[in-house]
Amino acid sequence: MLLLRPIVRGLWVLQSTPRLAGVAWGSLPRACAAWTPSRAQGTWSAGHSSQRRKVTAVGALLGLGAGLAYGNHRRQATEAEPNAEAAPGAPYPVFTRQEVGQHRSLADRVWVTYGNEVFDITDFVELHPGGQSKILLAAGGALELLWAMYAVHSQEHVLGILRGYKVGELSPEEQSQPTPEDPYAGDPPRHPALKVNSLKPFNAEPPAELLTENYLTPNQLFFKRNHLPVPAVDPASYRLQVEGPRGRTLALSLHELKSRFPKHEVTATLQCAGNRRSEMNRVRPVKGLEWGVAALSTARWGGARLRDVLAHAGYPEEGQAGEQHVGFEGLDQDLSGAAYGASIPYSTAMGCHGDVLLAYEMNGEELPRDHGYPLRVGVPGVVGARNVKWLGRISVSREESQSHWQQNDYKGFSPSVDWDTVDFSTAPAIQELPVQSAITEPAPGAAVPPGELTVKGYAWSGGGRGVGRVDVSLDGGRTWHVAELKGEEQAPGRAWAWQLWQLTGPVAPGSTELDVVCKAVDASYNVQPDTVAPIWNLRGVLSNAWHRVHVTVVQD
C-alpha cells in the first residue's frame, strides 16, 4: 500500500523546461538559488507497481532571500486538490535498491535515492534547470553520484524541493550510503587569495585591488572559470583531433604542435561574459555566478596559430559555404560524456591577423591545469566562453557549435525578455565583447582622505578595438577627468590587451562622500552605457555600464 504525503507545506514557483534550457551548468548555483518562496502550484503523480495515483506536492522553497528571486515566472500548473489520503505521520513504504532501479525513464517513472530516502522525481524532470538529460543520469540510482559532479545542489532549498517528491524509504539492510567519488578530487590546488564564486566546478576571481597591480596577471591570480571538473591529461598520449575538409582527421601530438608550426605570441585579455554580473543582479535578479569586476585577466599566450593548423589540415584561407564556423570541443566532460564546446566564425579563425592561438604557454610557463593544460584556444577579443580549454577536437562546419553554451547560453537579450518569453534562437551567440572598464581602487565604501584621490582601474574592448580614452568622475558623472593610460603598445585593430589607468583628481573641499565613476571609449568610439537597468538581461551577461564606487571622505 502506497502512502504519499506532502512533506513540506507551501507553494512554489517553477518554470517550464523550454524556459530553463538556457541555464548553463556553471550557472546552476544561481539558477537554483533563484527559486524563492512565492505562490504557485505544482501537480505531480507517483506510482508504484500497478498503483498510480494523482497527488499534490506542495513544496516550500527556502531560497536564499529575496535578492536572489527572479520574479513572477509561473509554471503553467494544474490546480489540484490536496491529497486526502496523505495522512501526516504515517510511515513511508519501504523499497529495495533493485525496485528503485526499475524506474529509470519517464515511461517507467523516474525514481532516485538520496541517503535512505526514495523520491519519484518524474514531474520534476522537465522543470530541472539543468535540462532533462542531465537529471536522467541519476534515474534509478543515487542522486549523490550526480550531485558530486554538480555540487551546487548541496543547498538546503534544493533539498527542500526534493523532499516534496518523497515516496518511500530504503529497506534497512540497504541503508548504506553510496560514497561517490568526488569528480573534482583531481582538481589542482588554487591560490588562497582568490575569491571563490563556485567551488565545484571551480570559479574564482582575484581581489580587484590585486588585479591591476600587474599588467600581465600572474597565472595563479588569473580568474578561473570552469564548467566541469579539470580533466587529467597525459601530455605523452595527448592528441589534438583536427577534422580535415575531406573526412580525414589529423591527430597532432603536443610535440608536433610545438615543432611543426611556428610559435606565435599574443598578449590578450580574457573576459568572462558574466564579468560584473553582481551589479546587474542588484537591479533585478539574474541567473549566473555572482562575479565582481575581476572576471577578466591578461596574459601573454604562446602557441601555434590556429590558421596555420587549419591550413595544414587542408582548409582554404577564405571559407566557402561549407566553412563558416570553427568548432572546438574540450576534454572536460559531464557525466553523460558530453564535452564543453563552442565555435567561432571561420573568418575570425583565419583572419584576426593570425592571432587566434592554440596556446600551450601562458606568461612564459606551461599552460596551468586550470587554464586548459595542455592546450587551449585563445581567441583574442572574443568572450572567454569561446576560448575552449583542454582542447580535444577542432571541426569546421556550416553551422555553429550545437553545444548548450553556444546555442542556449552566452547570448544577450532585451531587458523586456524574461524566462517566460526568452527564445534563445533569436539572439546571436556572443563573440566580440563590448567596451568595458572598471575601478579597482578605491574599494567600494572605502574611507579616503581629503585633498586628492587616486583612482585606478582597467579598460578593454573586444575585437581588437583598443581603448582610446578613459573618463573618470569624482562627482557621479557631472564633471570628468581624462585618466592616464598604461599598457603595451598595440597595433590598430589588434589591441587585444587591456589598458590599466590611473587618475589623481582633486576632492572638492568640504566633500563628505564621493561617487567615483569611470567610462571608457574604444577605437571605434563606442562608449559604455550610463546605467545598468537598460542593459539588464536575464542571464546577467555583458554588464558594461559605467562603473561606480561610492566612498566616504574622512577629515583628518
Next chain:
Amino acid sequence: MLLLRPIVRGLWVLQSTPRLAGVAWGSLPRACAAWTPSRAQGTWSAGHSSQRRKVTAVGALLGLGAGLAYGNHRRQATEAEPNAEAAPGAPYPVFTRQEVGQHRSLADRVWVTYGNEVFDITDFVELHPGGQSKILLAAGGALELLWAMYAVHSQEHVLGILRGYKVGELSPEEQSQPTPEDPYAGDPPRHPALKVNSLKPFNAEPPAELLTENYLTPNQLFFKRNHLPVPAVDPASYRLQVEGPRGRTLALSLHELKSRFPKHEVTATLQCAGNRRSEMNRVRPVKGLEWGVAALSTARWGGARLRDVLAHAGYPEEGQAGEQHVGFEGLDQDLSGAAYGASIPYSTAMGCHGDVLLAYEMNGEELPRDHGYPLRVGVPGVVGARNVKWLGRISVSREESQSHWQQNDYKGFSPSVDWDTVDFSTAPAIQELPVQSAITEPAPGAAVPPGELTVKGYAWSGGGRGVGRVDVSLDGGRTWHVAELKGEEQAPGRAWAWQLWQLTGPVAPGSTELDVVCKAVDASYNVQPDTVAPIWNLRGVLSNAWHRVHVTVVQD
C-alpha cells in the same frame, strides 16, 4: 598722418590659434557664430609708411545669441589703455589699392579691403577660426574674393569683428567693388526637399520621415556633405593618380578603372561624423553644422576594389612598416589649391573582405556630381569623412594624411576638453563609427492618436558590425519593446548597411504625452549611451545617445 580709432566699443572673447586649428571649413558657420559678446580684450598695432603705433581695438561681437556661445574661453590678451588719439568722428585716411597691396604678410602687416574700407587684420590672423593660411589668401586684396569661397562669412557678427580693424578707406577713384566669380556657381542643382544646413559649401539632409521610406536612399535624397565647391571633372581627360611603391605613379583613366578591374558591388550606409549634432548642441554649444538625424543614407555602390588597384600598383597584401596608411586626395580644392584629403589604415584598405571601393556607380546610376563624380572612395563601416569624393590621387604612407580634416578635425574628446585645452594630437582620427539608431517617425512634437503607436527608424553600426536588436520604449526608457528589423541579409563582419526598424506598441490608456526612445545593440553587443551630456565633445561629433522623441497623445 595716421588716424586710428576704435569703431565699435566693447569687449570680446577670442581664442588663440592652436585652439581653433580644429575648425573645418565646413564648420565655419558655427565656429564664427560661437563668438558672443563677453569680456576680454585684444591689443593690436597698426602701421602705415614708417609710422607704427600701438593702439587698442575693442570690438563688440554681435553673435547669434546665447545659444551659440561657447563659454568663457579667453584669449591670453594684454590689457591696454584706450587709445587717447582715436578721436571719434575724425575722418579715415585714404589709400590706393596699390598701397593696400603692399601689406601682404605679417612682417609687412596684413591689410585687406571690403567694399570701400581698408582693414589691418594683422592681429586677427592668428585668431582666425579657419587658420592663418586661409585668411592670408586675401592679404593685400579684397576680402570678397575669399568670402565667395567661404560664404559663411556673410553674417553681421563677422562684419562686426572686421569693423574693429578699420584703418582707412579707398580713394574715391578706386571705389569700384570687386565682383568675384562665385566659386559655387558650377554646383549642380539639388532636390528641393532637402533640408539645407549650409549652402556654400552645400550640406543638406533629407527630411527624417522620407529617409526611412526606402532601404536604398534615392541619390537625390542622399545626404550631401561637401567641404568645398563641386569640381567640374571631364570624364575623358580624368586620370586617377596612384603613387606606386617604387616612386612610379600610375595614371588610370575611367575606362581603365572600369575594364581592368572586376566590378564589385557593396550596399553600404554612409554616416557623417556630425549626424545628430543638433542634440549635442542643445546640451552645450559645439562647433559644426547643425545636422538632424538624417546625415546618413544608404546606397548600392559599384566600382573597382581598392585592394585590386593597390595590388595592380605593386603593393603587397599585408603592409610592412612603410605601408600603414592609404591616403586620398580629392579634386575639390580651396583657394590655395589645397585638396580635401583623408586616409584609412592600410589593413582596412586591403582587408575588410575587399569591400573598400573606388566607386563610379551609386544605386545603379553614374555617380552624381554631388557624390564625387566621376570617382569616390567607399569605405564601408567608416565615417563619411574618409570616403573621399572626386578622387584625384591615392598614396600609401607610413603616416596618416596630413590634411586638416585628418589631423585637426573629426576626432572625439572628453566632455571636459574645451577649445582652451584641446590637443588634437591626443585623439585618434575617427575611422569606424559606433553603434547608432534614431527615430524617424513620429516627428518630434507630433500629435498621435491613443490606442497604438507605430514607431519607425534606422539602426547601424560601424566596422561591419551589424545591428542585432533595437529596443524601443514609449515611456522614456522604463520599459522596452523589441522592434522588428528590416534589411538585406548581410554576412557577419560585413554588415555595412543599416537596418530599418518598426515597432507598433500600446499607448498606455490615459496617456497624454509619450517619451519615445530607441537604442540599438550591435553584433559586438555594443550599445548606445543613455544620455548626451557624458559624450558631449567640442566638435559635436559621434552623437549616438538614445534618440528621444516627445509626442502628445490626442484623444478622439
